[in-house]
Amino acid sequence: LxxxxxxxxxxxxxxxxxxxxxxxxxxxxxxxxxxxxxxxxxxxxxxxxxxxxxxxxxxxxxxxxxxxxxxxxxxxxxxxxxxxxxxxxxxxxxxxxxxxxxxxxxxxxxxxxxxxxxxxxxxxxxxxxxxxxxxxxxxGEDAHLCPTLGPGVRPRLCHIVKDEGGFGFSVTHGNQGPFWLVLSTGGAAERAGVPPGARLLEVNGVSVEKFTHNQLTRKLWQSGQQVTLLVAGPEVEEQCRQLGLPLAAPLAEGWALPTKPRCLHLEKGPQGFGFLLREEKGLDGRPGQFLWEVDPGLPAKKAGMQAGDRLVAVAGESVEGLGHEETVSRIQAQGSCVSLTVVDPEADRFFSMVRLSPLLFLENTEAPASPQGSSSASLVETEDPSLEDTSVPSVPLGSRQCFLYPGPGGSYGFRLSCVASGPRLFISQVTPGGSAARAGLQVGDVILEVNGYLVGGQNDLERLQQLPEAEPPLCLKLAARSLRGLEAWIPPGAAEDWALASDLL
Incomplete structure (x- = not known):
């Protein structure tokens, strides 16, 4: 590496x-x-x-x-x-x-x-x-610094089903890898998308680059009637060599895969969405969020949801490792229109075997953007100053205190922006279903105090940088201000965007 x-x-x-x-x-x-x-x-x-x-x-x-x-x-x-x-x-x-x-x-x-x-x-x-x-x-800021593979030049994850001619390939003979494949014309491997002269990288999610020939033969024999290969064609191998890129599985595109994740778009009806979300152990023994009691005739069933599907993403954002309450909050934060990515048990077994996320193989690779500023809390906003009188912005009245604990990823789930004059710090983004959303933070809220320290001095930046290391809970004193009021005292482009805390990945 x-x-x-x-x-x-x-x-x-x-x-x-x-x-x-x-x-x-x-x-x-x-x-x-x-x-x-x-x-x-x-x-x-x-x-x-x-x-x-x-x-x-x-x-x-x-x-x-x-x-x-x-x-x-x-x-x-x-x-x-x-x-x-x-x-x-x-x-x-x-x-x-x-x-x-x-x-x-x-x-x-x-x-x-x-x-x-x-x-x-x-x-x-x-x-x-x-x-x-x-x-x-x-x-300059716009210069391209990052080497990437060209369009269509990617390793391939190919699923091969044995026919009367076997898997349709032979392996270059050597005592030890790397190995290259020789394809049978019209054979199962060729039909599954394996390119001619492909280098063999993985078999069923296991790297074979350092296998002996006997180990590889045994591994293929143990696969039975079907096998999933990670391969790289000569063009991919050469371009990766020139760029210094490793031939890595997360770069792969799927060819003839036996199953794929499904993206379901649901619009809530008078009787709700029509499914039950339940946390239970998955095939690998780890907790997951599963969909059950899919009611016939309701939005979930009409969208293609099946009982036993496992939920892997909400609005394109992975929910792997999240607890039940956090996952439910993210679904509720989307309101009446929900986008869910799910896998059935067959797909769950397959992607677990190849050790790749099903989200890498969505038909639409652009993940839907999460809606911003959603919150179930009901907040009373103070009256904003008129749009004409903005020369001396005043700090809004009606302050309140919020206590936040970091979520599973270590994030509090909101973002700050800063302006040079007036109330300096305000909430510019709230992650739906996150800690901040549950505590009632809203886009436009002005920060008055952080952990007991008044905001508005020269040490604001230094204190913010120390917050990721501070012991939770994070205590914020806030004052509400509507988006209309924000536009009145923040000139376009004058706000400087800050992230509050790091995310554990």
């Missing part, structure tokens, strides 16, 4: 190279040699690829935070002994891409959603802080 192990002092390297995007992969920031020395500090000046695997009941092992006062998604902590640490992720790394999707300029919530949706495996493209800062200074 192309991630260095030990962090060395690289401050002295800051101005020792220049970025030249015209040079392509010869550019030191855009090239990755497979045999580079992990102890060479120059390796930190290039994008690195970290393939993380989530262990059962655990996280990937790092905390992500939006950089205060600027665009960017920063690794603010790496937990020892985790996949993130073993694969070379470092504090201060900027996330450039999740799998093959460039995310540097994406909204923070979208980046978190993409990483969680990729569980249990995700490929992160990252760049060290010093290299990122120099690149942006020399090339």
């Amino acid at each position: 192309l991630c260095p192990v030990d962090l060395q002092d690289t401050d002295s390297l800051t101005l020792k190279f220049k970025f030249n995007p015209k040079l392509g992969i010869d550019n030191p920031v855009l090239s990755l040699a497979e045999d580079h020395d992990p102890y060479d500090p120059w390796s930190l000046a290039r994008p690195r690829f970290c393939l993380l695997s989530k262990e059962e009941g655990k996280s990937f092992g790092f905390h992500l935070q939006q950089e205060l006062g600027r665009a960017g998604h920063v690794v603010c902590r790496v937990d020892p002994g985790t996949s993130a640490q073993r694969q070379g992720l470092r504090e201060g790394d900027r996330i450039l891409a999740v799998n093959n999707d460039v995310v540097e300029h994406e909204d923070y919530a979208v980046v978190v959603r993409r990483i969680r949706a990729s569980s249990p495996r995700v490929l992160l493209t990252v760049l060290a802080r010093h290299a990122h800062d120099v690149a942006r200074a020399q090339l």
Whole structure:
């Protein structure tokens, strides 16, 4: 894996190279040699690829935070002994891409959603802080720093069903991998989308790159009448070699898969949605959210829901690892129109076997955006000043106190924005179903105090940066202000967006 192990002092390297995007992969920031020395500090000046695997009941092992006062998604902590640490992720790394999707300029919530949706495996493209800062200074904020595969150039996850001619391929003979496949014309493998001359990477979710030929033969024989292969055609293999990209399973596209996740769109009727959500143990023994008592003739049944389906996402956002109450809150936060992604037991077994998230294989790869600003709390707003009288904005009256505890991912579920004058901090985004939404926070609420400290001084930024490490609960003193009132005292583009706390991923 192309991630260095030990962090060395690289401050002295800051101005020792220049970025030249015209040079392509010869550019030191855009090239990755497979045999580079992990102890060479120059390796930190290039994008690195970290393939993380989530262990059962655990996280990937790092905390992500939006950089205060600027665009960017920063690794603010790496937990020892985790996949993130073993694969070379470092504090201060900027996330450039999740799998093959460039995310540097994406909204923070979208980046978190993409990483969680990729569980249990995700490929992160990252760049060290010093290299990122120099690149942006020399090339500008819009420069492309992240190597990605071209359109249609992806590894393939192919499901092959044996016919009278067997699986329809043979394996190049050698004592040990890597192995390449020779296809039978018109055979089962060719029909399943395996490209000619493909390199064999995984069999049923298990890497065979270091298998002996006998081990591989035994593995294929144990598969029975069907097998799922992760393969890379010659074009994919060559492009990954040039870019330094690992041939990673999360990059794969599905070919002839036996089953796929289903996206259901429900609109509540007079009798409700018509299903029961229940938490119980899944096929792997871990708790999950399952759909039962699907009533005939009601919206859930009409949308294609089946009793026994497992819920994997709400509004495109993964609910893996969430408890029952949190999941119900997210569904309720969508109101009368709900988007649910589900898998039936067959699909659940398949994606568990190949160790990939079903959300990577949705027909529509763009996850629906979560609605913002939803909250079940009923709040009384104070009267706003008139739109004409905005020269001296006043702090709204009617303050209230809220106590927040972080959710399962470590996030409080809201975002702050800042303006230079007037009431400085206000709530600019509330995650539906999150801790903030349940506590009654609303978009437009003005922050008066944080953990007993008055807001509006020069130390606001420093205190906010310390909040992720503070012991919960988070105590906020708020005053309500309507969106119309916000527009009156915040000129367009004057608000600076801040993230409050990191997300454990």
